Amino acid sequence: MLAIASSGALAQSSVTLYGILSEGIAWSNNDGGHSSVKMVTGPNQNNRIGFRINEDLGSGMHAVGVLENGFDITSGKLQQGGRMFGRQAYVGLSNDQWGTVTLGRQYDMFWDYFTPISSAAATNGLADHPGDADNLIGSWRYSSAVKYVSPTIQGINAEAMYAFSNTAGQFSVNRAFGGGMGYDHGPLKIAAAYVELDQPGTLNPSGAVSDDFQGASFLTFRTSPLNNQIGTAKQRNAGIGGRYDFGNGFRVNALIDTLRYMYRDGTSFRIDNYDTSINYNITPSL
Numbered sequence: 001m002l003a004i005a006s007s008g009a010l011a012q013s014s015v016t017l018y019g020i021l022s023e024g025i026a027w028s029n030n031d032g033g034h035s036s037v038k039m040v041t042g043p044n045q046n047n048r049i050g051f052r053i054n055e056d057l058g059s060g061m062h063a064v065g066v067l068e069n070g071f072d073i074t075s076g077k078l079q080q081g082g083r084m085f086g087r088q089a090y091v092g093l094s095n096d097q098w099g100t101v102t103l104g105r106q107y108d109m110f111w112d113y114f115t116p117i118s119s120a121a122a123t124n125g126l127a128d129h130p131g132d133a134d135n136l137i138g139s140w141r142y143s144s145a146v147k148y149v150s151p152t153i154q155g156i157n158a159e160a161m162y163a164f165s166n167t168a169g170q171f172s173v174n175r176a177f178g179g180g181m182g183y184d185h186g187p188l189k190i191a192a193a194y195v196e197l198d199q200p201g202t203l204n205p206s207g208a209v210s211d212d213f214q215g216a217s218f219l220t221f222r223t224s225p226l227n228n229q230i231g232t233a234k235q236r237n238a239g240i241g242g243r244y245d246f247g248n249g250f251r252v253n254a255l256i257d258t259l260r261y262m263y264r265d266g267t268s269f270r271i272d273n274y275d276t277s278i279n280y281n282i283t284p285s286l
Contacts, residue, residue: 012056019049023073041074044124048087060096080141081211088141099150105143109159109180110135110237110257112149113191117243117253119277129273133221133259134237140213142176144206155185159193163208173199174207178237190242197235221271224263234262241275249281 024043028036041047050068057063068087070079080086090104118136119127132139145163163176180193200209201222224230239257246252255275262268 014054016052020045041072062094064094065091102147105141106145108195109193113180113193114241117241119275122277134257142208155183165207167204174204176208187245192240195237224265224267230265233264236260251279253277
């Protein structure tokens with residue numbers, strides 16, 4: 001990690017360069033009926049390079065931003081639909097007393113609150129929920145999103161987000177909104193969150209979610225069980241979870257979320273996930 005900083009008498013600015021490079025060779029004894037040896041990108045975590053910006057404006061105010069690129073080392077191609085900064089791209093203002101407002105391409109509160117306590121995080125994505133329909137491993141992000149994160153007061157903080165449709169006359173076509181609240185103090189962490197997507201996807205590709213959402217692994221859930229040509233009218237995700245740290249590297253996590261799809265033909269489909277995991281770090285440094 002590289003930090004570049006310049007300072008003056010009244011303010012300080014910093015740009016932090018960060019990233020992950022992960023590449024490997026995988027062997028499978030049954031790949032389409034045959035054994036295989038292949039090079040794979042991101043076997044541990046997806047490859048990325050990013051820039052985190054913080055400009056001290058004085059009086060507790062900061063200009064903040066993140067630009068984060070995802071790429072495939074095997075081929076050198078960009079990921080997230082070929083976007084230059086497809087993982088994250090946002091800018092905003094942060095105040096020590098009033099919180100942070102950011103605008104751009106961002107994660108939702110399921111990622112912020114629940115991913116750190118999920119089995120998916122504990123297993124590097126191997127134990128994600130069916131199709132990652134709750135987005136705990138970040139299968140999609142929200143474009144055209146404004147997000148507020150409150151300061152933490154006595155362990156309590158809150159978040160809210162609205163992602164615009166960006167199309168005249170179609171205000172609710174491919175928009176998203178949500179909110180959440182968490183408590184994190186001492187050994188205990190608990191959180192609750194809700195996210196709703198209205199008519200997500202191809203009807204309005206310039207809106208909240210687009211090609212990465214379309215290509216996500218939960219594609220089967222997005223169309224009516226009676227007709228796979230009929231898409232989703234609403235997707236509602238709600239969850240609650242928590243963690244307790246017993247010390248000495250031992251931690252217990254629990255999470256429940258429910259996902260409801262309502263399709264344009266009046267049918268619906270529901271997924272309930274129950275997730276519990278135990279983390280034990282064999283050395284304190286982990």
